[in-house]
Amino acid sequence: xxLLLYAHRPPGQDVxxxxxxRVRSTPIYVAIDQGYxxxxxxxxxxxxPASGKDALTAVxxxxxxxxxxxxxxxxxxxxxxxxxxxxxxISHGDTHLAxxxxxxxxxxxxxxxxxxxxxxxPGTATEAYLAGVMRSYGLAREDxxxxxxxxxxxxxxxxxxxxxAVSTWEQWVGDIAAALGTxxxxxxxxxxxxxxxxxxxxxxxxxxxxxxxxxxxxxARANAFIQAQPKEAAQIMRRSVQGSQEDxxxxxxxxxLDSSVVLAxxxxxxxxxxxxxxxxxxxxxxxxxxxxxxxxxVDIAR
Numbered sequence: 688x689x690l691l692l693y694a695h696r697p698p699g700q701d702v703x704x705x706x707x708x709r710v711r712s713t714p715i716y717v718a719i720d721q722g723y724x725x726x727x728x729x730x731x732x733x734x735x736p737a738s739g740k741d742a743l744t745a746v747x748x749x750x751x752x753x754x755x756x757x758x759x760x761x762x763x764x765x766x767x768x769x770x771x772x773x774x775x776x777i778s779h780g781d782t783h784l785a786x787x788x789x790x791x792x793x794x795x796x797x798x799x800x801x802x803x804x805x806x807x808x809p810g811t812a813t814e815a816y817l818a819g820v821m822r823s824y825g826l827a828r829e830d831x832x833x834x835x836x837x838x839x840x841x842x843x844x845x846x847x848x849x850x851x852a853v854s855t856w857e858q859w860v861g862d863i864a865a866a867l868g869t870x871x872x873x874x875x876x877x878x879x880x881x882x883x884x885x886x887x888x889x890x891x892x893x894x895x896x897x898x899x900x901x902x903x904x905x906x907a908r909a910n911a912f913i914q915a916q917p918k919e920a921a922q923i924m925r926r927s928v929q930g931s932q933e934d935x936x937x938x939x940x941x942x943x944l945d946s947s948v949v950l951a952x953x954x955x956x957x958x959x960x961x962x963x964x965x966x967x968x969x970x971x972x973x974x975x976x977x978x979x980x981x982x983x984x985v986d987i988a989r
Contacts, residue, residue: 699730702898705742705754708735709857710930710938711778711884712755713920717909720923726908727901737837739884740810746771746887753888753902757812758955761885765967766960772891772973774899775984776883776948777906782875782937784816785860790870792851797824797874803851804832806841812882817854818958819880842866858929880958883951891973899976907981910942944974945986 702724706712715733718724724731736742739756746754747769755777764770786805788794794803797820807814821831834841834850841853842863853863864871886906888899913920921935949969956964969987978985 699725699728700898701732702729702753702902703732703734703751705734705736705745705751707737707739707742707755708928709755709783709884710924710928710934711780711783711857712928713913713924713938714777714906714909714940714942715755716923716927717912717920718905720926721909721912723905723908724902727905729898729901729905738808738811740808743771743887746889749889752898753886756885756887757815758882758885758952759812759815759959760810761887761971762952762956762959762964762968763810765965765971770890770967770971771887772889773944773948773952773971774886774888774973775903775906775942775944775977776885777910777942778938778940779881779883779951780934780938781877781881782933783857784812784854784875784880785856786817786820786852786854786874787860787863787867788852788872788874789845789848789850789867791848794852794872794874797876800824800852801826801830802832804834804849806834806836806844806850806853806855808837808855809835811856812880813854813856815882815955815958816880820854820876822958823876823879838863857934858931861931881951882955883948885948888973890971895976895979899973900979903976903980906942910940913940941984942977942981943984944972944977945984948972949987 706715719731734751740760742754743756743760745751807817838855838859844850864873952968953964974985
């Protein structure tokens with residue numbers, strides 16, 4: 688019955704997806720490659736922003752229907768009173784963020800960050816990760832000179848000796864270390880910060896829309912494909928992203944909206960501001976679409 692339905696599907700609906708090139712975005716790439724979106728009547732139009740923050744900005748501005756993003760941009764949008772709808776977490780990992788140091792920096796371990804100049808991409812997971820590292824190593828905000836700089840800019844400033852290190856993600860970790868050459872170090876603390884990679888849409892209330900349900904069905908099939916055929920999924924990822932084997936092995940794919948999602952969002956909020964997380968953070972979660980498609984993957988108290 689399903690095969691017959693898909694064989695006679697109507698023309699697809701154009702749906703714009705703002706998806707940064709990340710290993711963690713693999714379920715999106717699989718759903719495109721395997722035709723799962725088209726099976727659901729979705730004609731995906733892929734936008735490739737530089738960061739999850741940019742993806743969320745596109746969604747909130749009405750320039751993209753859905754996007755993928757880490758926790759901090761969601762937290763900041765909630766704080767600003769313009770929350771998105773968080774539909775699902777599609778992956779998480781413990782190797783996608785790192786501190787890359789220059790040879791001249793004198794930084795050999797994360798204990799050596801005190802008094803150093805460290806770049807972040809503001810409002811992204813790189814900011815939250817550095818905050819987590821500083822907390823883990825007993826560093827106060829004034830102990831580190833935090834410099835806003837996108838990865839390409841940070842690399843050039845490190846080459847000129849103007850920065851000592853950069854907190855960055857996935858492909859930029861290896862690219863910056865390789866560009867800096869001998870003496871550059873990649874430093875990680877996999878327990879300093881935990882985050883998911885989320886699928887978000889515009890703020891919406893009420894029952895699931897037809898489009899949300901179709902999106903979740905396609906992503907559920909993509910997740911099942913990754914679990915059943917990881918080698919094939921890795922090949923699809925590599926056709927879309929310059930991801931390393933380390934990034935792939937350190938990424939876990941599990942379509943969900945459960946207590947770990949709530950805890951990760953709240954932990955990010957506490958890391959990046961004083962006081963309790965905003966109450967609206969939980970209300971930004973929109974469990975209806977995923978609960979309708981895959982009820983066993985949703986377990987949150989609202």
